[in-house]
Amino acid sequence: MSGMTPSAASLYDRVQRVIPAIEWPVFSDDIDAILRLKRERNAVILAHNYQTPEIFHCVADIVGDSLALARKAMEVEADVIVLAGVHFMAETAKLLNPSKTVLIPDMGAGCSLADSITPEDIRLLRQRYPGVPVVTYVNTSAAVKAESDICCTSGNAKAVVESLGVPRVLMLPDEYLAQNIAAQTEVEIIAWKGHCEVHERFTPEDIREMRAAHPGVTVLAHPECPPEVVAEADFAGSTAAMSDYVGREKPARVVLVTECSMSDNVAVDHPDVEFIRPCNLCPHMKLITLGNIRAALEHNRHAVTIDPAVAARARLAVERMLAV
Numbered sequence: 239m240s241g242m243t244p245s246a247a248s249l250y251d252r253v254q255r256v257i258p259a260i261e262w263p264v265f266s267d268d269i270d271a272i273l274r275l276k277r278e279r280n281a282v283i284l285a286h287n288y289q290t291p292e293i294f295h296c297v298a299d300i301v302g303d304s305l306a307l308a309r310k311a312m313e314v315e316a317d318v319i320v321l322a323g324v325h326f327m328a329e330t331a332k333l334l335n336p337s338k339t340v341l342i343p344d345m346g347a348g349c350s351l352a353d354s355i356t357p358e359d360i361r362l363l364r365q366r367y368p369g370v371p372v373v374t375y376v377n378t379s380a381a382v383k384a385e386s387d388i389c390c391t392s393g394n395a396k397a398v399v400e401s402l403g404v405p406r407v408l409m410l411p412d413e414y415l416a417q418n419i420a421a422q423t424e425v426e427i428i429a430w431k432g433h434c435e436v437h438e439r440f441t442p443e444d445i446r447e448m449r450a451a452h453p454g455v456t457v458l459a460h461p462e463c464p465p466e467v468v469a470e471a472d473f474a475g476s477t478a479a480m481s482d483y484v485g486r487e488k489p490a491r492v493v494l495v496t497e498c499s500m501s502d503n504v505a506v507d508h509p510d511v512e513f514i515r516p517c518n519l520c521p522h523m524k525l526i527t528l529g530n531i532r533a534a535l536e537h538n539r540h541a542v543t544i545d546p547a548v549a550a551r552a553r554l555a556v557e558r559m560l561a562v
């Protein structure tokens with residue numbers, strides 16, 4: 239461990255089971271610089287559960303699923319928020335705490351779901367389904383949120399849909415999330431054809447093969463997976479719900495049918511649980527690195543801005559969600 243500064247050295251203990259010692263010197267200099275820059279700039283780092291462990295466990299102040307990050311962003315008192323996640327998460331933080339500087343380390347960190355629908359699509363859907371409320375997944379642009387009645391995340395979608403007290407809703411843009419929620423509620427759900435490029439790749443055969451290869455494994459799936467995959471799982475829930483499940487049930491062996499970094503991040507706190515690791519990488523989440531988090535703080539980039547007229551309407555849809 240030569241070359242490690244004392245503060246990075248103390249952090250390595252936490253992640254030593256998921257980051258090989260040989261890789262640590264690559265990270266330690268950036269970690270120390272980021273810890274210093276956070277103090278100098280009065281900044282906090284919010285990191286999604288799909289961020290790599292050296293970000294998630296070593297520099298983040300607040301971690302969680304999309305819902306937790308939105309809630310916590312609202313409460314931040316520091317001057318600067320660095321969002322280690324994808325662009326829609328940074329936009330949501332800016333909507334909820336507009337006086338803060340919100341930085342996203344790479345502007346290219348998008349999301350296939352956010353790219354699958356435009357504000358114009360929603361306006362056309364409203365013409366086709368007059369009076370039917372529009373529930374929009376947070377994995378969308380602020381401009382799309384602005385056309386919506388209320389937002390949801392994978393952690394609260396069922397509660398949001400049922401809170402409206404109507405027989406029918408449009409739930410956009412994730413077709414699979416909409417189908418998975420439709421299976422749990424009496425409310426009729428009209429879906430869109432958007433998919434998460436990470437979760438759509440899992441198949442029921444993948445799950446059956448994992449069960450055959452690893453007898454007794456508990457299978458947890460994200461509800462962005464196709465319904466046939468969720469049907470093969472023992473439990474489906476948001477990234478936070480999967481993490482909580484592992485902490486609560488302490489399965490001997492588990493597979494998280496989701497993005498790869500989840501298992502690393504959860505494994506850090508559960509040394510007695512065996513994690514089976516088939517997973518898919520999110521290329522957008524993986525654009526965020528210690529190097530560009532450091533550069534974001536050093537050069538104040540890339541500041542998220544939202545047209546004020548759009549922001550006012552988008553904020554309403556997110557705030558309605560948080561009130562559910």
Ligand code: 13P
Nearest residue numbers: 303304305391392476477
């Ligand atoms: P969660 O809200 O469950 O964290 O999911 C966000 C996401 O992008 C999953 O692909």
Ligand code: SF4
Nearest residue numbers: 349350434435436520
């Ligand atoms: Fe978007 Fe899927 Fe990546 Fe989540 S995992 S950010 S839904 S592309």
